[in-house]
Amino acid sequence: MSDVIHHPAPARRGWRQSDSPVKRAFARSRTVQVASAVLLLIVLATLLAPWLAWQNPFDSASLELNDAFLPPWSEGGHGAFYALGADDQGRDVASAILYGLRMSVLVGVSAVLLSLCIGVPLGLVAGYAGGWFDTLLMRLADVQLTFPVILVAMLILGIVRGVVPEGVREQVAVLVIILAIALSDWVQYARTVRGAVMVEKQKDYVLAAQLIGRSRSAILGRHILPNLLAPILVIAAISFAHAIVAESTLSYLGVGLPPTQPSLGTLIRIGQSFLFSGEWWILLFPSLVLLALALSVNLVGDWLRDALNPKLQ
Amino acid sequence: MSPSDTQPPPVLRVRDLGVTFDTYRGPVQVLSDVSFEIAAGEILGVVGESGAGKSMTGAAVIGLIDPPGRISSGTVELNGKRIDGLRGEAMRRIRGRRIGSIFQDPLTSLNPVYTVGRHLVETIRTHLPLNEAQARARALELLEEVEIPEARVRLGQYPHQFSGGMRQRVAIALALCAEPQLIIADEPTTALDVSVQAQIIALLRRVCRERKAAAMLITHDMGVIAETADRVMVMYQGRVLETGPVREVLDRPAEPYTRVLMAAIPSVHQRLARLPVPEIGAPATATAPPVRAETVPHAAAAEGKTLLEVRDLGKEFDLSLGWLERLVSHQPRRTLQAVDGVSFKIRQGSTFGLVGESGSGKSTVARMVAGLTLPTRGQVLFDGLDRFQTQTDLRRRIQMIFQDPYASLNPRWTVASLIAEPLEVLGLSRDPNETAERVAQALRRVRMTPDDARKYPHQFSGGQRQRIAIARALASQPEFIICDEPTSALDVSVQAQVLNLMRDLQDEFGLTYLLISHNLAVIRHMCDDIGVMQRGRLVEAGDAQEVLDAPQHAYTRALMAAVPDIRHVH
Numbered sequence: 001m002s003d004v005i006h007h008p009a010p011a012r013r014g015w016r017q018s019d020s021p022v023k024r025a026f027a028r029s030r031t032v033q034v035a036s037a038v039l040l041l042i043v044l045a046t047l048l049a050p051w052l053a054w055q056n057p058f059d060s061a062s063l064e065l066n067d068a069f070l071p072p073w074s075e076g077g078h079g080a081f082y083a084l085g086a087d088d089q090g091r092d093v094a095s096a097i098l099y100g101l102r103m104s105v106l107v108g109v110s111a112v113l114l115s116l117c118i119g120v121p122l123g124l125v126a127g128y129a130g131g132w133f134d135t136l137l138m139r140l141a142d143v144q145l146t147f148p149v150i151l152v153a154m155l156i157l158g159i160v161r162g163v164v165p166e167g168v169r170e171q172v173a174v175l176v177i178i179l180a181i182a183l184s185d186w187v188q189y190a191r192t193v194r195g196a197v198m199v200e201k202q203k204d205y206v207l208a209a210q211l212i213g214r215s216r217s218a219i220l221g222r223h224i225l226p227n228l229l230a231p232i233l234v235i236a237a238i239s240f241a242h243a244i245v246a247e248s249t250l251s252y253l254g255v256g257l258p259p260t261q262p263s264l265g266t267l268i269r270i271g272q273s274f275l276f277s278g279e280w281w282i283l284l285f286p287s288l289v290l291l292a293l294a295l296s297v298n299l300v301g302d303w304l305r306d307a308l309n310p311k312l313q
Numbered sequence: 314m315s316p317s318d319t320q321p322p323p324v325l326r327v328r329d330l331g332v333t334f335d336t337y338r339g340p341v342q343v344l345s346d347v348s349f350e351i352a353a354g355e356i357l358g359v360v361g362e363s364g365a366g367k368s369m370t371g372a373a374v375i376g377l378i379d380p381p382g383r384i385s386s387g388t389v390e391l392n393g394k395r396i397d398g399l400r401g402e403a404m405r406r407i408r409g410r411r412i413g414s415i416f417q418d419p420l421t422s423l424n425p426v427y428t429v430g431r432h433l434v435e436t437i438r439t440h441l442p443l444n445e446a447q448a449r450a451r452a453l454e455l456l457e458e459v460e461i462p463e464a465r466v467r468l469g470q471y472p473h474q475f476s477g478g479m480r481q482r483v484a485i486a487l488a489l490c491a492e493p494q495l496i497i498a499d500e501p502t503t504a505l506d507v508s509v510q511a512q513i514i515a516l517l518r519r520v521c522r523e524r525k526a527a528a529m530l531i532t533h534d535m536g537v538i539a540e541t542a543d544r545v546m547v548m549y550q551g552r553v554l555e556t557g558p559v560r561e562v563l564d565r566p567a568e569p570y571t572r573v574l575m576a577a578i579p580s581v582h583q584r585l586a587r588l589p590v591p592e593i594g595a596p597a598t599a600t601a602p603p604v605r606a607e608t609v610p611h612a613a614a615a616e617g618k619t620l621l622e623v624r625d626l627g628k629e630f631d632l633s634l635g636w637l638e639r640l641v642s643h644q645p646r647r648t649l650q651a652v653d654g655v656s657f658k659i660r661q662g663s664t665f666g667l668v669g670e671s672g673s674g675k676s677t678v679a680r681m682v683a684g685l686t687l688p689t690r691g692q693v694l695f696d697g698l699d700r701f702q703t704q705t706d707l708r709r710r711i712q713m714i715f716q717d718p719y720a721s722l723n724p725r726w727t728v729a730s731l732i733a734e735p736l737e738v739l740g741l742s743r744d745p746n747e748t749a750e751r752v753a754q755a756l757r758r759v760r761m762t763p764d765d766a767r768k769y770p771h772q773f774s775g776g777q778r779q780r781i782a783i784a785r786a787l788a789s790q791p792e793f794i795i796c797d798e799p800t801s802a803l804d805v806s807v808q809a810q811v812l813n814l815m816r817d818l819q820d821e822f823g824l825t826y827l828l829i830s831h832n833l834a835v836i837r838h839m840c841d842d843i844g845v846m847q848r849g850r851l852v853e854a855g856d857a858q859e860v861l862d863a864p865q866h867a868y869t870r871a872l873m874a875a876v877p878d879i880r881h882v883h
Binding site for chain 1: 637680683684685708711712713715716717720721722723724725726734735738739769771782785789
């Protein structure tokens with residue numbers, strides 16, 4: 001009979017199914033195919049930015065002030081071609097988007113991962129153990145929620161300013177902003193996960209695991225966590241977009257990234273000031289790219305949530 | 314359309330009703346050729362197992378079939394007028410005004426932020442031309458009519474301040490607001506305890522009689538039908554199998570399916586070795602297997618050594634607020650004595666039944682025996698060993714089966730991983746091949762195939778899932794299995810299958826069971842000895858036959874009297 005079941009108890013991947021159902025779900029959905037194509041394109045663009053862009057938009061030596069405010073699809077001096085126009089300093093918008101995307105994706109992905117790593121374990125333990133730890137964590141979360149992201153970021157920035165010597169401040173700016181966003185986003189994960197754990201831990205499958213003497217960490221990690229994938233993925237997809245926007249707000253206030261490390265958010269901020277003087281392209285194109293990025297991440301996240309649910313296969 | 318002049322038309326007449334769901338894979342016929350009539354003052358019981366179409370029939374009558382479902386054929390007439398074609402406002406005026414409905418869980422049909430009085434007054438004023446004061450007076454009358462004590466005070470209270478039975482009375486009062494000609498009750502007593510159920514059944518019967526209202530009572534419980542209805546309609550796979558006076562259908566069922574269904578219901582008065590099981594999914598005309606009426610040889614009381622002993626077990630739950638709130642508001646600690654001084658012994662190879670209503674503490678006892686909850690005092694001795702001091706050694710030998718097979722199997726795990734988990738955690742298998750072998754073996758023991766191991770729990774029916782849960786419990790080859798309401802979420806025929814399987818496994822492996830149930834018939838069918846619990850205390854214990862045939866304690870007698878039985882026809 002052992003030939004019937006080849007992998008009777010794949011302990012390390014118990015909840016995860018073989019790839020085929022996910023692949024089949026992928027083949028069925030046109031939406032997710034388009035969304036992941038867009039996502040793939042964006043990721044490739046961020047990786048290949050130095051080769052795709054003809055100009056390094058943040059190297060002031062390569063900028064042509066004469067070409068400032070050129071509209072999209074026009075040719076500048078020295079044979080340069082501005083497909084998406086140029087900004088106030090003669091920067092090619094297309095090249096700027098490619099470079100800006102890198103920073104935005106980096107900040108978004110790292111902030112989401114970091115807040116996941118903080119929020120999910122805390123929520124798991126608080127929901128399962130309850131008691132003083134739960135009370136403490138939830139009060140802390142309540143306090144945290146009353147502070148806007150910007151205030152938290154400024155606080156962290158202030159501390160970093162005091163600790164880090166002046167010379168390296170610019171280099172750690174990215175780390176600081178990722179930390180700031182993650183430290184204000186973890187609350188969402190912790191609260192959601194805690195609530196879901198409190199529902200799941202009442203279910204008999206958890207009792208069945210306790211009965212055979214499963215450890216707390218195994219019950220949380222192997223039994224409960226897989227059942228929380230859906231809410232976690234939904235929050236992660238939303239907070240990815242949120243992190244990108246938060247970063248641009250912070251940069252706008254001057255507490256974010258330095259001008260030498262610009263992001264999509266920085267470009268949107270710059271473009272915004274020229275919108276009413278008729279130079280719409282500086283704002284429009286970065287915004288469209290941000291929209292496409294956020295939308296495709298959300299769509300792929302939603303699809304992944306359903307595809308990983310054995311009930312919906 | 315016009316019936317004969319001498320006889321008034323029945324209140325409800327349904328002819329050749331068909332309901333179709335339009336799905337991606339084409340239309341699916343869920344009801345076909347359903348025809349019945351209900352006269353004034355008559356109660357028609359509709360029985361069948363899940364998926365038989367009983368609730369769908371009720372929904373079709375009140376025009377509450379959600380798209381993509383639609384009435385595809387037939388007619389529904391209320392007092393001789395067709396109502397199946399009505400839409401929107403016209404249908405809404407009929408619902409509530411001329412048809413009242415009662416559902417299974419009244420808590421979900423009552424708005425928690427409105428007082429009961431406001432619910433009643435608003436419903437009355439929607440349907441009748443009365444002013445506020447008149448409506449209030451009528452609401453009071455209605456509450457008194459459904460036998461709610463202190464009705465005047467109760468009017469100002471909120472739904473959560475009512476117990477389950479009281480809420481169901483409010484739901485009945487709400488259904489009666491506009492003096493409907495037809496009442497549709499969908500599983501009105503399923504969520505209630507036996508004694509409360511008996512009261513609600515009596516009430517429902519009385520209000521229908523007094524008001525000459527026709528009633529359609531949908532339930533899966535033959536006992537409830539026997540005690541309430543005048544006529545019964547048996548449904549199976551979206552069709553009506555037979556309709557007739559209750560006594561006639563229950564005593565001399567014409568259809569083989571009804572015959573087996575009736576026989577599959579365990580009785581409080583008789584113990585059979587095996588229950589006859591209707592073939593699931595088989596065509597309704599299939600011949601029934603012969604009903605074996607052999608009774609179980611009664612085991613001598615002294616026989617067999619004691620496997621499990623519970624001594625003076627007690628559990629207190631702390632219901633007080635957190636320490637901070639308690640400190641601030643000067644509140645003392647509040648505790649609930651969930652289990653109080655419970656002692657019993659279970660002989661090896663026998664089945665001990667623990668019976669009681671919700672909140673009696675029987676599940677808490679089960680959890681303490683399983684080692685999931687620490688007792689406040691007392692001891693659990695398994696094979697002479699203290700449960701709470703030699704835990705590691707006992708985990709393999711004690712297993713548990715839970716009530717809801719939908720919740721007791723992790724939905725993200727395959728059946729193979731589920732059954733293999735106890736083997737791996739308890740170190741009972743040396744390598745993956747042995748694990749696979751034992752998983753396959755466990756599945757075969759519960760009459761499933763090893764191929765099922767690759768599937769997920771949701772791909773199985775309720776009965777199959779309960780069998781998977783049993784396979785998981787069996788995998789570590791335990792001697793003792795605690796069954797907490799193992800069949801209360803299942804249909805009668807599936808219940809019969811699971812109970813038979815439990816009996817087979819007991820014979821085969823000499824298993825000892827602790828069976829927790831609120832269903833006295835299941836207890837009677839399965840157990841050698843029983844204990845009756847009331848508010849945390851064991852009020853009566855002893856040989857199952859003696860206790861149930863001649864109950865000594867008043868509470869046991871009340872429980873036995875409240876059990877709806879297909880032999881009692883009012």
